[in-house]
Every structure is written in C-alpha cells, then in structure tokens.
Amino acid sequence: xxxxxxxxxxxxxxxxxxxxxxxxxxxxxxxxxxxxxxxxxxxxxxxxxxxxxxxxxxxxxxxxxxxxxxxxxxxxxxxxxxxxxxxxxxxxxxxxxxxxxxxxxxxxxxxxxxxxxxxxxxxxxxxxxxxxxxxxxxxxxxxxxxxxxxxxxxxxxxxxxxxxxxxxxxxxxxxxxxxxxxxxxxxxxxxxxxxxxxxxxxxxxxxxxxxxxxxxxxxxxxxxxxxxxxxxxxxxxxxxxxxxxxxxxxxxxxxxxxxxxxxxxxx
Amino acid sequence: xxxxxxxxxxxxxxxxxxxxxxxxxxxxxxxxxxxxxxxxxxxxxxxxxxxxxxxxxxxxxxxxxxxxxxxxxxxxxxxxxxxxxxxxxxxxxxxxxxxxxxxxxxxxxxxxxxxxxxxxxxxxxxxxxxxxxxxxxxxxxxxxxxxxxxxxxxxxxxxxxxxxxxxxxxxxxxxxxxxxxxxxxxxxxxxxxxxxxxxxxxxxxxxxxxxxxxxxxxxxxxxxxxxxxxxxxxxxxxxxxxxxxxxxxxxxxxxxxxxxxxxxxxx
Numbered sequence: 014x015x016x017x018x019x020x021x022x023x024x025x026x027x028x029x030x031x032x033x034x035x036x037x038x039x040x041x042x043x044x045x046x047x048x049x050x051x052x053x054x055x056x057x058x059x060x061x062x063x064x065x066x067x068x069x070x071x072x073x074x075x076x077x078x079x080x081x082x083x084x085x086x087x088x089x090x091x092x093x094x095x096x097x098x099x100x101x102x103x104x105x106x107x108x109x110x111x112x113x114x115x116x117x118x119x120x121x122x123x124x125x126x127x128x129x130x131x132x133x134x135x136x137x138x139x140x141x142x143x144x145x146x147x148x149x150x151x152x153x154x155x156x157x158x159x160x161x162x163x164x165x166x167x168x169x170x171x172x173x174x175x176x177x178x179x180x181x182x183x184x185x186x187x188x189x190x191x192x193x194x195x196x197x198x199x200x201x202x203x204x205x206x207x208x209x210x211x212x213x214x215x216x217x218x219x220x221x222x223x224x225x226x227x228x229x230x231x232x233x234x235x236x237x238x239x240x241x242x243x244x245x246x247x248x249x250x251x252x253x254x255x256x257x258x259x260x261x262x263x264x265x266x267x268x269x270x271x272x273x274x275x276x277x278x279x280x
Numbered sequence: 281x282x283x284x285x286x287x288x289x290x291x292x293x294x295x296x297x298x299x300x301x302x303x304x305x306x307x308x309x310x311x312x313x314x315x316x317x318x319x320x321x322x323x324x325x326x327x328x329x330x331x332x333x334x335x336x337x338x339x340x341x342x343x344x345x346x347x348x349x350x351x352x353x354x355x356x357x358x359x360x361x362x363x364x365x366x367x368x369x370x371x372x373x374x375x376x377x378x379x380x381x382x383x384x385x386x387x388x389x390x391x392x393x394x395x396x397x398x399x400x401x402x403x404x405x406x407x408x409x410x411x412x413x414x415x416x417x418x419x420x421x422x423x424x425x426x427x428x429x430x431x432x433x434x435x436x437x438x439x440x441x442x443x444x445x446x447x448x449x450x451x452x453x454x455x456x457x458x459x460x461x462x463x464x465x466x467x468x469x470x471x472x473x474x475x476x477x478x479x480x481x482x483x484x485x486x487x488x489x490x491x492x493x494x495x496x497x498x499x500x501x502x503x504x505x506x507x508x509x510x511x512x513x514x515x516x517x518x519x520x521x522x523x524x525x526x527x528x529x530x531x532x533x534x535x536x537x538x539x540x541x542x543x544x545x546x547x
Contacts, residue, residue, distance in 0.1 A: 181525060182533060188526040192501055214526065218533060219540045220518075223547050227497045227522040234459055234498035248547070251487075255494040258448060259455040259481065266449060266485060273486045280490050280515070 023060020199236025290327020466503025
C-alpha cells in the first residue's frame with residue numbers, strides 16, 4: 014500500500030492556525046510522525062485563502078522538507094499554489110499533484126502542470142456534473158480521466174485514480190458501488206494506481222475508525238493499492254499490514270513480521 | 281453474515297475432555313455464549329473415536345438444545361454420527377450437515393442424508409485429489425459440487441460452499457486464490473452461500489486474530505456471506521458488523537447502531 018499521509022491539511026483548524034502563525038515545529042512534527050509511521054508521500058495542503066495560498070504552500074513545503082526526504086503531494090485546486098509548491102520541492106523522488114478532476118477548468122489548468130513535469134497525479138472520478146451517484150458511472154468517469162491524462166503524456170503508473178468516496182449513512186449503495194468501481198478500474202487499467210480519501214465512508218456513524226479500517230482492507234481486496242489517510246492510526250496501519258500479507262503483497266510476510274517485532278501490530 | 285459458531289469442537293482438548301466426562305455445564309456455557317454473541321448455527325463436533333462418536337454426538341446435541349433453540353450444525357465425516365445427531369435434533373429451524381466433499385466416499389454416503397432430510401449442507405471444495413492448489417481449481421471443484429448437490433435435490437439456498445482455507449505463510453498465493461475463488465463461485469451461483477473455516481489462513485504467523493478479522497472482511501467484499509468462526513471474539517464480530525454496513529447488508533445501519541448501543545463495537 015502506498016500511503017499518502019493526510020495530516021498536514023489546512024482545512025483542519027489546528028493546521029490552519031499553525032500555517033497562519035508559521036508554527037514550523039507543529040508542521041514538522043506532523044511530517045515526522047507520518048514519515049515514521051510509514052507514509053510514502055506527505056500531503057501538503059495549505060488550505061488558506063486564494064491570495065495567500067501560494068506563499069503558504071511554499072512555506073509548508075519548505076518546512077516539511079527540513080525533516081523528511083519523502084516525496085510530497087502538493088494538494089490544492091489552485092494551479093498557482095500547485096506550481097509554487099512544486100517549484101519549492103527540491104527532493105529527488107517524483108512528487109505528486111493532488112488533484113485533477115474531469116471538470117473542464119481543472120483538467121485544462123492542472124493536467125498540463127503534472128504532464129509537463131512528469132509528476133504523479135491524483136485524479137478524482139468527477140466531472141462538471143459532479144460526483145456520479147449511479148452504479149457504473151464512477152468507473153466511466155475514471156476511464157475517461159485515465160485516457161485524457163495518458164493522452165496528455167502522463168505515464169499510467171504516475172496516475173492515482175480516486176473513485177471519490179462518499180458517505181454510506183446517506184446512501185446504502187455507496188460502499189458496494191465504490192468497491193465495484195475500484196474492481197472495474199483495476200481490471201480496465203491495472204497499471205494505474207487506485208487511491209482515495211477513504212474516511213468519508215463513515216461520516217455520521219459511530220466508531221468511525223472501525224468502519225474506516227474495515228473499508229480500507231475491503232478496498233484493497235478489490236484492487237485499491239494506495240490511500241490518503243492517517244498513518245499514525247496504529248489500528249488502521251496494522252489492518253493494512255495484515256491486508257498486504259493476505260493479498261500476497263508482502264513477500265515472505267517480512268513486512269508483517271518486522272512490524273510485529275517493532276511492536277506496531279496492535280490488535 | 282451467517283455465523284456458524286465453531287467452539288464446540290471435539291478436536292479442542294478442553295471440549296474433548298468435557299464430552300468424555302459428560303460435563304454438560306461446560307458445553308452449555310459454550311453454546312450459550314455463542315448464541316448470545318450472534319451465532320446463527322451452533323456447530324456440534326464430538327470429535328471422538330468412531331466407535332463412540334454417534335453416542336457422543338447425541339449427548340452433545342441434546343445438551344446444547346437444553347440452552348438454545350438455534351439450529352445446529354452436525355459436524356462429522358462419519359455418516360453414522362451425522363444421522364445420530366440429526367435424529368437427536370428436535371428444533372424447528374432447518375439444521376446443517378457439516379460437511380460433504382467431492383470425494384467419492386463422502387459424496388455417496390453424506391449427500392443422500394442431507395438431500396433426503398432437506399438440511400443445510402456445508403460442501404468443501406476438495407475431491408479425491410485433495411485440496412486444489414492451482415488458481416481456478418477450487419472454484420471448478422466447487423461448481424461440480426454444487427451441480428452434484430442440486431441434482432440430488434438439495435435447494436441451492438441450503439448449500440454452504442467452503443473454498444477450503446489453507447495457510448498463507450506456506451504459500452503466498454493462497455489468499456488471492458481463495459478470494460478469487462469466492463468471487464467466481466458467488467458470480468456463478470449467487471443463490472448458494474459461501475462459508476469457511478477462515479482462521480487457517482493465519483496459521484504460523486503472529487497476531488492471528490488480526491489477520492483473521494481482516495481476512496473475513498476481505499472475503500465478505502468478494503461474496504462470502506457466512507463463516508465458521510468464534511462469535512465470542514468481539515473484535516472479529518465488530519469487524520463483521522462494520523463489513524455488513526459497508527456492503528449495504530445492514531439496512532439503515534440499524535444492526536451496527538444497535539451493536540454500538542449494546543457496547544459490542546469494540547474498537
């Protein structure tokens with residue numbers, strides 16, 4: 014599983030305050046803890062107003078890079094903030110742009126930034142009609158998105174398709190629909206990664222962390238190989254580690270056995 | 281999920297001792313705890329030597345029925361013990377025979393017992409060549425088994441196909457193979473139940489309960505709707521309860537919300 018650590022997100026109050034107050038220690042701590050917990054990418058979302066977002070993004074990117082060499086996911090719908098963040102990134106590993114959709118404005122403005130620089134790219138399965146709600150539509154949008162991105166020159170292996178996880182409590186068909194979408198996208202384009210902000214599934218229900226970790230392993234069983242999530246949730250990471258064993262993705266179970274030795278497999 | 285409570289099994293030392301010593305309180309306690317925890321069937325395996333197994337099975341069945349009206353799964357490879365157990369069962373709900381395989385001797389002797397009495401029947405995907413080890417073979421055996429059982433007059437809805445869960449640590453392809461078998465059997469025969477003794481998957485690895493509960497929800501995501509397991513494992517049952525929500529099997533999430541109110545959703 015390719016974990017995109019989600020904690021540095023300016024839509025969270027404490028993070029917004031840290032960004033606005035230039036509290037570098039707070040941001041560095043979030044970066045370090047996610048890196049130590051097994052993140053493959055550190056998401057950087059400055060989440061502030063459009064006029065100051067590029068400057069804030071640069072500060073976040075520079076601050077995070079003081080404590081980790083992990084590649085960053087530059088997270089904004091704002092092309093200026095994305096370019097500023099990518100320009101401030103100095104690491105050698107390929108960074109990520111988070112995210113494009115099939116909405117006309119976003120695909121026109123954001124896809125070229127990723128394609129020209131050869132970054133990884135999170136692509137959300139939604140278009141100008143919004144997030145599809147009928148069975149089979151998310152995968153249709155995802156396939157059009159994949160075709161568009163590949164035509165623009167992005168290698169399929171740089172693409173991280175996100176089926177857009179919505180809320181089970183509002184619509185009982187959501188979970189099965191997303192699981193089927195993951196399986197269909199994986200079958201149609203096995204070289205493309207599938208990711209998602211999975212915790213939306215449990216909105217409005219009790220014991221959300223329980224639902225979230227069961228959902229992530231169900232998604233893995235259908236072909237998801239990446240997640241935008243909190244790697245410092247030990248129960249979640251233990252479930253993912255177990256899932257990798259059970260899918261044969263952990264050769265000789267060495268990742269699992271190592272995690273056990275390090276005391277990380279909380280039961 | 282249709283839970284077949286596995287705890288009354290004579291291959292477990294304490295249970296064998298209780299059966300041989302006619303310790304009814306011990307057996308009743310196992311039955312009560314499994315019933316309270318949400319079992320749909322109570323498995324009864326006397327597991328003793330062939331000469332005394334029919335008598336022991338009758339004693340187990342009678343003892344369990346003193347504390348629960350749940351249907352029982354009469355669990356033996358021995359036709360005499362199966363008939364004795366079924367004859368001792370007085371409940372109104374359809375009992376279960378556990379189990380038949382495609383091995384010539386077992387299918388000839390055990391299938392007619394289930395077909396004549398219209399019981400439920402656990403059918404293990406193995407034949408005279410043993411448990412298939414190559415991809416696609418378990419589902420082939422399962423489909424032949426389903427055809428054979430239905431031809432003998434068993435309603436498909438009474439069949440519980442068990443793909444035969446083997447051990448991940450011995451062969452890294454086991455998990456994906458079983459998950460694919462479940463999906464293929466479910467697609468080919470959606471009216472047939474799919475069950476299994478799932479805990480074999482984790483044999484030889486640490487933190488088995490963690491692996492077991494991740495595996496059961498992965499299997500649910502591919503079409504398994506029953507399990508032969510320990511319903512008194514609260515973490516396992518919480519994961520299954522969450523899985524039912526996420527697959528849209530829990531209308532209005534009421535089972536989940538009720539479990540939360542009863543303090544059963546351990547995180």
